[in-house]
Amino acid sequence: MHAGTTLARPSFKEQMLAAREEAIITAVNRLLAEKGFDAMTVDEVAAAVGIAKASLYKHFTSKEELAAAAMVRVLSRAQLFLDTVSSGLPPLDKLRAVVRWTLDLQLAGQMPALPSQNSSLRAVLLASRDYMDKLMAISDRLGGWIEAAQREGSINPQLPALAVLYTLYARGCHPVLGFLKAGGQHSDEQIAELVLGTCFDGLRAR
Amino acid sequence: MHAGTTLARPSFKEQMLAAREEAIITAVNRLLAEKGFDAMTVDEVAAAVGIAKASLYKHFTSKEELAAAAMVRVLSRAQLFLDTVSSGLPPLDKLRAVVRWTLDLQLAGQMPALPSQNSSLRAVLLASRDYMDKLMAISDRLGGWIEAAQREGSINPQLPALAVLYTLYARGCHPVLGFLKAGGQHSDEQIAELVLGTCFDGLRAR
DNA sequence: GTCTATAAATAGATAGAC
């Protein structure tokens, strides 16, 4: 939130500040993954970080800003991951890799739940330049890969590209992962591969 | 909640009571679909029904009971729908019909959102005989159809039947529907067919 | 910036008259 990224080398104090805010966001991120925005309380966040609630409000001006920071960080990490996806890969494999990344994040309990349609968080996110810019940038890159995959015939060309994009995003909050994990019958690796398979190949036999 | 289903013919008063409770559950159902359990308030429910909050508590003992009643009603309706699915249909088509039913419910804004992992509602549902019995009964019937479909080779036999079941359930809270609907590019019918297609056939070309 | 203490608003739930 504070400008820790000036051009000059960050001072020790600034580094401490940045580290603390990282810790805050990490706690928020976990709580958002566990119980979602509405059920998460600022008291819990403060307790998890180990600081007073009032101190939290020196860093972030509201509960919504707190959550938004976590959402932005996830998007930033997604962008970093996109950068690591080999450009030589066929577009379908790139998309697979991205979905796999979101599944791993979920299995690690680090995927914040999407705000519900009517949440106060939603309005803040839609108004956040940072969040929307990152979301657009990610969507553009994925959209390019989707269309390339459709041109080469590896993704069903009859599907609207937007529908494909949303379907990929939806994997980020797929409750199936939690159910299967709670069942205890499968390893995380097996679960991820299962869901990845049903996403791209469907339930029907091929 | 109250026993409106005695063996004797229900009196006028009992019918009024049942109708009121139906109206309450309908309002709760819509609110659960719109914003989920955590964000829904009892005040909103009372306002939507047009009665005082205290009156609500004469019918249902807590917010959780209120929501549970709505969840149970959805399961009851699902059971009724299962009964109407022609027994002559191939198992894959039966499963398709069920998913289609849940998609229609969602598009109508009448599918209550699943409680988050850590919600107080979750505990109440797990402890509710009514809810769990219905859920088990539905799961058993769907499980039978899934296994039959796998035996005849129309559903991928390599997938664990439970994974298939959860995947079907997950369609009941698929955020893609909301996104596509908000986009305004497609009719409800098109959206339902799109999601149905990606569920059974996957994103990849066939 | 961090803390303790508290304000202000809202939530779920209940009392008691009718």
Add this chain to the structure above:
DNA sequence: GTCTATCTATTTATAGAC
């Protein structure tokens, strides 16, 4: 059973000392 009025606990957010 329905209402108004109220209680109690919780929650977001802030004041003010250090």
